[in-house]
Amino acid sequence: MKYRILFLLLLVASCSKHPSLPSSFTSVDAEPRICPDYVGVTVPPNIAPLNFLVDSVDDVVAEFEIQNTKLTYGGKRNKVQIDEKEWHELLASARGKNLSVTVYTKKDGKWQAYKPFQISVAEEDIDPYISYRVLPPTFVGYDELSIRQYNLTNFQETTIYNNCQISRGLEGQCINCHSYQNYGTSNMMFHMRMQNPGTMIVSDGELIFVNLKAEDMISAAAYNSWHPFLPIIAFSTDHTMQSFHTREISKVEVMESASDLVIYDVKKNRVQTVLNDSLELELFPSWSPDGKWLYYCSAYHEYLKKYEDTDELLQQYKTLKYNLYRLSFDAETMTFGEPELVYDARSKERSAVQPRVSQDGRYVLFAEGPWGLFHIWHTSADVQILDLQTGELLNTSVMNSQLPESYPSFSSNNRWIMLESRRDDGNYTRTYFSYFDKQGRVHKAFEVPAEDPEYFRLLLRSWSRPEFMKEPVRITPRQFSEKALTEPIKVSQQ
């Protein structure tokens, strides 16, 4: 009797985990519309379960099939939520193969079966962690802002630093530009602005807090890139301004009225000017993985009346078009070569920003929009890939959408591209991944998986500026906040 009850309990438990397929249904000759859209995507074999939902149905069951293994999930109203352990076992056996997914939906008591769709499982893993800023799609206030990290294999999200830890009043504390050296977290950094300003740098595991504003610099250091192996960070320094459209649904225009490039030697606590041409607005430095090139973007702008005339710039914001350049770097002498044009976006009436170079040095990933630098506000902005061997752009249409895409980066093994996109609703930024195969082909992008497939639909905050990491950040939030309450070290200038 005891065993029978146990058996029944186990049966009930297993039934709820693996619902049975409907015995009778009508077939629909179309693939289902699921959210997030995982139909026909290529995913890494270590990704967390691709939970999804189907709109306007009472019940849904999905059957995942690979070779002889079939597993069913669903039965929780309109959501399919997959057991994590089983999913990873399934993916392990599907590495380099295709998963077939058949979706059954129930509406008004009647079941329908959709045409099966494929999910390709790549051979190559994705870096297990990403970090990003979490914030409302705000413009000025910083009351609630955090940098978090997410484990892509199991949905686990933790906070790296939250401005609530020390922030007071309406002005708040802005935190931004987190970055890592070569995907590790022993050397990393992010900025703090407004309250307790400074740059939080982890150097070989040691935490330092620096005021990265030398006298000759336009501003404190901003957009940055760690040299892949030297204790050097390249920065742009700039005056940023922000204005609002009255009718354009892109809503916001961000401009730089002046910008230069510097490098900062973490060990020597010293900055060195790299570029400070008053007619060029140099931005977004990015080291090549071999450390021999510093890529960046720059827009030519000559002020007609006076330098940094913001009114003039406001009138001419559409003329600010950034090209991609690079400088050779000699690590021995710490000197740079002359600017070399990598991609002439201006001639195409476009603006290219945020370059990232692939590990093999062959491809440059960047965001391209109609003008300016903040493409997440430009609806026509896309992520592009330049093949340095051919000088041609690859076809990235399957990765992009009709809405803004921006801030792309390569995974440490080059096979995954991460980008931020507003394709879901036009306003809230989400993280997407796209497989970049060995033949240089880009595959359909998919949204970062969430435990509750409705999560991103309901979340009223953006995930912005995602960065890949091989490991989680080990410095605790409290360590960061305690350090932030100390006086930052003043930087010296060479």
Add this chain to the structure above:
Amino acid sequence: MGTNVRKILKKEENKKIRKAGNRKVATPLAFLILFILSFLVLCWYFLYVRNADTMFFMQDRGWWNSTSIFFHDCTRVPGGWLAWAGSYLTQYFYYPIVGTLMLIALWFVTFVVAKLSFKVPTEWSFLLFVPIAALLCSEIQLGYWVYILKDIDYVFYHSLGLFAALLLSLPFWRVLPFCEKVQGWIALAWVPLVAAVFYYPLGVYALLAAAIVALRTSWKSIVLLLLTIWLVPLLETSGTTLMRPDQPWMYGFRKFELDDLRDYSLEIPFYIVLAAPLFFPFIKRLGSKKLWQSQSIMVVVAALMWFCAYSRDFKDYNFHAELRMQRGVEECRWNDVLNEAARVKGPVTREMVMFRDIALINRGELCSKRYLYNNESIPPVTVSDSIHFRIADQAADLIYYNYGETIFGIRRAIERCMHYGYSYYTMRMLTQCALVNGEKENARKYLRLLDKTTFQRKWAEKMERFVDDETLLTTDEHFRMPLKLYNEGSELVGVDDKFVELTIMKKWMYNLTNDPEAQEVALGCAMIMRDKNCFWSQVQQFYNINPGKYFPIHVQEAMLFGVYELGMEGVNLSFVKFDQRVVDRYKAFTERLRQYSSQGLNEKQIGSALRPEFGDTYMWDYYVLRAVQTN
């Protein structure tokens, strides 16, 4: 015989004693009932009769939904369950009468729990109402602070907290009825246990629950309490990233601070709420003294409660009128908005002016009836000595939306969400702006969330048809004019620097449009701003698109006044068809003006003298209200 007589006498004596005893019990009970009735009336009067609009507003600026994300967001910090439950219950002020009854019911139950818990003698039971009266004051004292409250759960949070703290002490005092010595030992376990287990759900009220038990038992438990109060918040929040190191001990206690300012006067009710229950276990020691003593104190306490409620109630007429007008604008009840505008006696706020103008715009009367209403305005309201309330802090998004400036509306809405949290109001604003902008998926996102609330679901369902069929927008009262102004407005890039009215006026007075309704808005803005060039450009534009039509009355007044009184040269009025009554009034106005001037009256005196006869004209407005008043 003798025995019988004794028995009868004894019976009579017993009867007398019983009667006296009944009187002894009945009289305090009757007084208590009277006190309770008086308190209920007090609550009803101040919550519903005087502040229904404020309570509705606080509800509307609240936020609750049935998603796990929201629950998680609430419960990440101490007091999370109170926040979640408080937000849920606050929704019921959607119908102020329902919310009021629920809140009063909660307070009454709190009283009952306290009475049961501490076995308070009937004649002293009125003292249990002291923290409840403080809670009442906390609800009605806010005034303009309602715009910048970060707590979406404010209305019920502290009431639930007090109730929970008293409820938690009930088992200790009633279910564990040991002798004092044993109870003292139990308290040593009870105090840290209650604080530790309930600190996250109840925040500071869990510490209150522990304190209520500790203070009445022994010095050991008081020492333990101090340790508990220090350690429990410290340990339980050690891993959180959502608060500053100085916050754990008082998390959930309402502080009225904004940047460097802190208004302690508004915090007084909460000090009382936290302090008064600590004395509850001691009330029964007062015992049954002479009834007149306790009942006299009861009368004094009742009078004090009425006095406190009256003095804490925020009585500013404009504040309440703004809330009513805002709701009227949102619900497109233009007549109500205009009636409210007409009722105001003294100077008004610029937000009221803008709400009224929106109503006039929607009725096509901006240039024909605007100056019938009072335009004399007060500067931005200052509260707590130094916080200046501008339109940007209040309903900027609603105003922007109604002028078709949806992007600026979204900007202000999101900005407020960042500072003060999401709300039903903001969600509705964001939805409407998204629909006008054609951002359907974005609108769907907000509607999905509103669909998971209790009272906004109907609104969300209604809006869904606009997502499916955008052509319906052009005929619906909520969208018709904002959509028209959005479409007819010009594309610019800039910022408002928190000057909402000025931004709108400046944009529209330069805007040349061929749509008659939108053009009247542009013409009206040029008149408000008193910009000569823009005014005459808009006059020309009006003439171009409305050939043969009479100019609106106020435009005629402005033209006559501008040309003849302000001496604008080079303007040819021969093409204008003037209404003879306007011309006559203009002539009478200038005649009277000269007459009063020659009598040596100063401008202010002239303005007052002209007001009864000409207060409804553009001329009076221009002459008397010298400065362009915008916010």
